[in-house]
Amino acid sequence: MNSEAVIETRSLSKVYRDFWGRKKVRALNSLNLEVKQGEIFGLLGPNGSGKTTTIKLLLGLLFPTEGTVEILGQPATDVSKNQRIGYLPEESYLYRFLNADETLDFYGRLFNMSKADRRKRTDELLDMVKLQHARKRQLREYSKGMTRRIGLAQALINNPDLVLLDEPTSGLDPLGTRDMKDMILNLRDQGKTVLMCSHVLSDVQDVCDRVAILDGGELKVLGRVDELLKNQGITQIRASTLSEDAIAEVKAVIAKHNNDTIDVDHPVTTLEDLFLKTVRDSADRPGQRYVPPGEDKAAPAESLPASEEAAES
Template identity: 70%
Template sequence: MSTEPNAAVADAPQTATPDSADASSSVVIETRNLSKIYRDFWGRKKVHALKSLDIEVRPGEIFGLLGPNGSGKSTTIKLILGLLFPTSGRVLVFDQDASETSKNERIGYLPEESYLYKFLTADETLDFYGRLFDLSASERRDRVSQLIEMVGLQGAKHRQLKEYSKGMTRRVGLAQALINDPDLILLDEPTTGLDPIGTREMKDLILGLRDQGKTVLLCSHQLADVQDVCDRVAILHQGELKELGRVSDLLKVQDVTEVHATGLSDAAKTEIADVIARHGGTVQSIDNPTATMEDLFLNIVRESEARPGARRVSQGSDAASANDGSSDSDGGQA
């Protein structure tokens, strides 16, 4: 079993002055010129995992660490938890040095792989983690019941975890990360191995945490996950911070104007294109918008559950065209 959320080496925190406390009250996590070098047995530099990282995570936001494998995301999380010591620079969490273990009482952590006892039930698993945080029996009972309901496992709470699917196991892992009602939740690749439905459910749970006023740091290499749930994002590559900002700002194409309208005839579209041309613009495309593959998949599943046996056929598909043609043919024969 992993005890990573509590496995930190104590170090006396610096006393904050009133001015510095006020200035940092709007920051939950702050990294200052943070660097980490992994060395081999002989002390020779093996990997420069993190290079002079400067980020701030604010209260009540979902902050994404995005990057390919090996970009330094998991190293950053371990430094925040105090599981690793920085080679240089500093990490502050709740105005305390990351090596101060008392901060972990306010942190929940979901690692990329949840190390849970497979012979325990969900109830027993959460009760066990509640004991690690010295919760009373009544507190554990209430908290376990709330979390089981929140992650949607009421019908399976008495089954052993070895009978759980990957998605169910991840939901138990999220519940154990929340057993101490933390102010800050660190999620390392929370949707790893989940199917589209499980991924959507996990993202909805993460959004629900923000609605509760929690601060979430989400580490992922899945672009859709970060785009769907994060308020701000830091993009890492080979240990370096490449981009930082709000997701909406980073994705916005500044030199392209997008107009959405319904009920336009072909003549109206032509007229609009002529107006744009008269004003020196260039019409790149006039077409119907497209949904994401995730939206399409989830809509099909929901419709299938609502109407078992019915086949969903899009209006523009070859099947629909064939059906229209056969109807016309039948009409001609009649």
């Protein structure tokens, strides 16, 4: 196994068979994959592409039909390697009548952690996922977003070297999604390796170093996100605000060397960035409406005092 590789598969295949042993479906076909230490790796694909099968093979929950899987230098079938793995499934199956403290203490016991270590780790994780205020509430009272956060804390209780995340932002609002992505990036900063599956491609683009796209059980695309998304056919020049005369001069210079259409426009932000800015600015300046660039800032929208606003509603 490559010394830098945390996950390595070679010609990995999985065939599901029916009751009589007849071949039913080939879920995975000769997958060759390496996930390096300290990177965030995205595993993408439509439903039925083989993502879940790959995760189960990595965890040792399924046995391959052909090929090999090594995790952290050990065969995937060696259950001892799971001591160094954290797993957040797409649906968190937690005990609803336990509170956050009891949940993390329970999972800490499964890893034979001492009482002092369980208590310390619980405090650290609840602070990280921002659930200190709800640590004594039963999980049945949690929203889906809060359940996702405690699920991540549970996956990290053993301070794992490898973290497997299946749809980590499922059920989270935009603020919670941003927090989750920041926590994933922080895991990389701590030297951990993260493999995540998600159908929210913007989340993958924001946090992943490399991605693999599966379809029909086969690997179709593999590479660094920035390189895969770069359009080599277009050259982009950016500058701070330019006058009309400066823009005309730049266009004239480019026109000497290129006969194609020259497009001059302002860069576009993302809806997520706009949403986060609006919510954060709202907390700093309650009652004031955000005025997008280009609108008349001399005539801002009128806002009612909080008491009148409540009366209007």
